[in-house]
Amino acid sequence: MTFDSTNQWLSCVYNDHSLYVWDIKDLKKVGKVYSALYHSSCVWSAEVYPEMKDSNQACLPPNSFITCSSDSTIRLWNMETSNIHGTALHRNILSNDLMKILLIDGNTQALLDTDCNCTGLVDKVDVQTLDTEAGIRSVCVSPNGQHLASGDRTGTLRVHELQSLTELLKVEAHDSEILCLEYSKPDTGMNLLASASRDRLIHVLDASKDYSLQQTLDDHSSSITAVKFTANDGKMRMISCGADKSIYFRTAEQIQAVRVCGS
Structure with missing residues (x-):
């Protein structure tokens, strides 16, 4: 104080x-x-809400962004002074630039700073006894601004509908924390979501088919830190890199189901 x-x-x-x-x-x-209500632990990812050509289709107002943290919350922010539209959003009375806090796993203990001595004892609180691998590791907004994908430290993948903030999908996709999420862009001609994890796997899901699993890739020999989609020469490609110091370029083709072929 x-x-x-x-x-x-x-x-x-x-x-x-x-x-x-x-x-x-x-x-x-x-x-x-x-x-002001800030994250109580480290912030793992920040995602800017895409600019929509038709403002009526936007779920968040312009200049909004989204953060996730080890405190098991996803927070929606907006720095503008204009009014917020949408049925699920309003200015937080305790934090003017905060629109919404999503407490993901219901663990309110993660909202406290474990480095702080809360008991008044001389010894510092044992962080290991309080840390239950809580926390959201990555977030990604779909190009149309309708869905928010998030991955936590236990490997659980979630998708929220941003207009109502309802949870559309919750699946234990990986055996370890999800380090990266990426949606394919509209110019690729596909609507895919890729999730990459410390378990060395990449899952490719079709967002247009209720996020059904299309393919799992296991080329990397270590943690995967980034995945990107791109389109050129009439072909769609997925690029990934990892802690194994390798970069993989794959070409996707759409037969009855999406197939991502290595190259």
Whole structure:
């Protein structure tokens, strides 16, 4: 805590990393001057909401972005002062630039800073006893701005519909944390989602068919850190790289199901 003696304001940073500024001129009528709700642990990924040609099709207002963290939350932010449209979104009364907090696995313990001594004891709290591999590792927004895919540290893949924030898909896709998610762009002619993990696997799902699994690739010999789709020369390609210091280029072709062939 710190005190501003000139304005009689008391600023407090709490165990969940939230910031509050209190006006304590009158101790019988303490008022809040400012507050902000930040992530309580490391932020793993940030995704900017795509700019939509038709604003009526957008689920989030312009200049919005999305973050995910080890505190098991996905947070939707907007820095503009204009009104927020949409049925599920509104300005948070405690944080003006925050639109929504999605607590993914219901573990509120992850909202606390485990590095902080919460018990008042001399010894520091054992982080290992509190860490249950909670946390969201990666997020990705579909090109049409309708869906939000997220992957957590246990390998669970989720897809939320951004208009209503309902969960469309939850599947234990990997044996370890999902390090990267990537949607194919419209110019590729396909609507695919690739999830890459520390378990060395890439799953390719067809977003236009209820995210049905099309193919699993196991070329890499170590953790996969990035996946990208691209289209050129009339062909769609998927590029991936990993901790094995290799880059793979694959060409996709659409027969009855999508097939991603190595090259």
